[in-house]
Amino acid sequence: ESLSEGEIAALKEQLEEKKKLIVTLRNKPWRMKKRLVLLKEAQKFVEEFEGALGKGKGKKLYAFKVMMTKKLIKFKRDFENFKTACIPWERKIKDVESHFGSSVASYFIFLRWMYGLNMVLFGFMFGLVVLPEILMGLPYGSIPRKTVPREEQDTAMDFSVLNDFEGFCKYSFLFYGYYNNDRTIGVLKFRLPLSYLLVGVGIFGYSLMVVIRTMARNSNEGGDGAEEGEFTFSWKMFTSWDYLIGNPETADNKFASITTSFKESIVDEQENQKDENIHLRRFLRVLANFLITCTLGGSGYLIYFVVKRSQDFAKMEQDKLSWLEKNEVEFVMSLLGLVCPPLFETIAELEDYHPRIALKWQLGRIFALFLGNLYTFLFALFDEVNEKLETEKSIRNATIWALNQYYANYSSYFNTTDVPPPNVSPADVIRGPCWENAVGIGFVKLVVSDIQVSYLTILVGDFLRAVIVRFLNYCWCWDLEAGFPSYGEFDISGNVLGLVFNQGMIWMGAFYAPGLVGLNILRLLSSMYYQCWAVMCCNVPHERVFKASRSNNFYMGLLLLVLFLSLLPVVYAIMTLSPSFDCGPFSGQDKIYDVVMETIEQDLPSFIANIFTYATNPGLILPAVLLMLALYYLNAVSKGYKQANMDLKKKMKMARDEEKNRRNNKDSTNQVMIDLEDLLPKKSLIPPPIEEEPTPPGVVNAKGSKSPKMKPGAAAKGVNLQKDVSLAAPNPRAPVTYAPGPRRGPAGNARGPQPGPSRGRGRAGPPR
């Protein structure tokens, strides 16, 4: 029996109600339209469900429908569970969150988000560019660009060569130079060059959309928790345990997380209670900012100086330079990267910010520092590109000259004009320097060395340190665990910035090295497991555990900035530099975007070509793109506001309904009061002192500003002040024997949203 007795009873009752309605419809004081609508509805209901109770033929159908609904509900629930179970690494991140707090966990959540983004980018790149070329393009060794040149073939498989991404690696699908410039390939006539260009640009477009959408979504969540200002400790006290936990490990995690959350609240409270000596604090902050600006300026100049010197060194004989002079740039960069962040942290102690805000400042400053890194790298790369372009011109001329020679000789020797193409093995053809490959290799080498450095740092800086502290402690004079060096804390800012800059590198290099995105996927995957293990094994929680800001928008903002910065070089290269003449999918063309023009002219009808020539005016494109971005962001944000609006409307409606109930039918609200009084012994019914009415409006304003400063007053000066910030008037406790007075107009409504449901609980205000 799919219908339980309770359901049958409820159904019978509803049926009776509807039948009664049909009979009494004429007597109701409603408009005709309303009556007709209700009549139709009631008749439909009776017809449908009378069958269900066995009175008609419809019982089986009804039972079937009910069963299907139940199955659907179960299926939906299972699907939701499945979707939640599919979120990767949720358990790991919860573990980290319980033991280290939400700020450390926010880094891992960011890492997971990045992984998702990179998976999509990988899907684009792999599916639309790499796979068609491998499956439908010419195989390795058939044309010059796909073959290792003769002189390099001996060393092509050596590990040292492969490590530098030369040899076989360079002539594989990992790099730009492998791709052929045939307009269409294979049976499906897949337009590879067009696809390559569109994917390259599409990667940026998609990343931009996703970052903006995430920022918009995050900014909405800020509105919900705004009411958590009251009863923080009480709620943590009474409602923090999760009663559905049955697994001992999970219980341990829950213990740790309850402890951490109490500690976080304590830190927040301490911050609110700090003594304010505004002038001293402002002065110290200005001083700190001044020192840091000086440091940043100094490091910027140092970088500029070193780069200039390296350019001079490059012109000199390579053998005469010492190791230091050859690697001066990298050396100076690493030194700055090691020394400056701790220096910034020490100076930041002057500022005495809340740890969450101090983290943001630290992030911003290290970001500025690393921009210098980026600048030098791009500068060096640009120099190399220019150099290669020069060489290319000469080789190109040489190749053309050789070809012409061959044709001339052949036709004069055999006296024909039908000259077959030169029969040269692909490995022997003269090659141009292919600057795009050099750029791609440069990026890949940078990313790989970055990975190696970061993994090594974790291994040495965290693991080795922890091992030494633990085992050397037995035979050392001072307590290594409590004093220097002790166990490391997880460096949130350094890691986040590393991730952000890494992604910038990927964005810049993906156009010239399609395999880079795949490499990044592997890196992020291994990084997740490796860092989770390292954090749980070798780190200790911060001394002051603080709650992460509710929105991740700061990280997203940095990411957006880096996205724009990495967009610029690529767009510049696409628009201005000309591609190599013998490698890559755009070889032979004047500019890379010529592919698009060619496609439009040849494949699409002619009027589109006209439209396009008008539309590609840069003065038109740039404002259009910016406008669309702004619209997208505002649209995404407006959804969140709509939701917040609906919630507020609901609350106000509830408040109004309760007021109405209170006025019309005081029985229904006082019932709860009577029950309460029945349950409790008489001695709890001590009447409290009556509140004065004027305070609540003033208190509403103070509470409305949501300033946390209200609490420290309450906490520090004892209980009495707390009453001023409680919004609703207390229970009168004496039985209510008079009707409530006339409603106070707007002031009553101003309180509406806050005490919503409670207003109806028999809380008649003091008589006016």
Next chain:
Amino acid sequence: MGSRASTLLRDEEIEEIKKETGFSHSQITRLYSRFTSLDKGENGTLSREDFQRIPELAINPLGDRIINAFFPEGEDQVNFRGFMRTLAHFRPIEDNEKSKNAAVSEPLNSRTNKLMFAFRLYDLDRDDKISRDELLQVLRMMVGVNISDDQLGSIADRTIQEADTNGDNSISFNEFIKVLEKVDVEQKMSIRFLH
């Protein structure tokens, strides 16, 4: 299991329990089969050890107090009627009950009664007030030695400050209700029957 259960539970008993607690027929049968599966001794009553075998209660810091709530004063065994009487507090509130005017005697699973159940977990000495010491006990069970005693004391003080409105330095039942008025107690303190 199901057939054995229904033969041991007579229809008149089911009707009585239904009237007293408000559970439906199928719900009572479900709960009876759960009762019998917990009753390892098969003597029709549950002891404290039977409850402590439930993993969720075993690792719960307030587990012992919850178990105590099932046993009436001074007794060590609870039969099925007593079991259902306590569980009646956790019956889900149906929508059509919310809009009806309250019956003469308030049902066991009203919001107030649910909160009363929770209140009694914290108020050990049954003086209808949660004092600072009782809060400290709860804190020590929840957090253990990971937070210093001073800080625990401040947390307890702060909690009382937030909740106390009549200045007696303890939390009465009304203040408790006020603290939890924004928490969806009806949904959290309900058994989820998945029919």
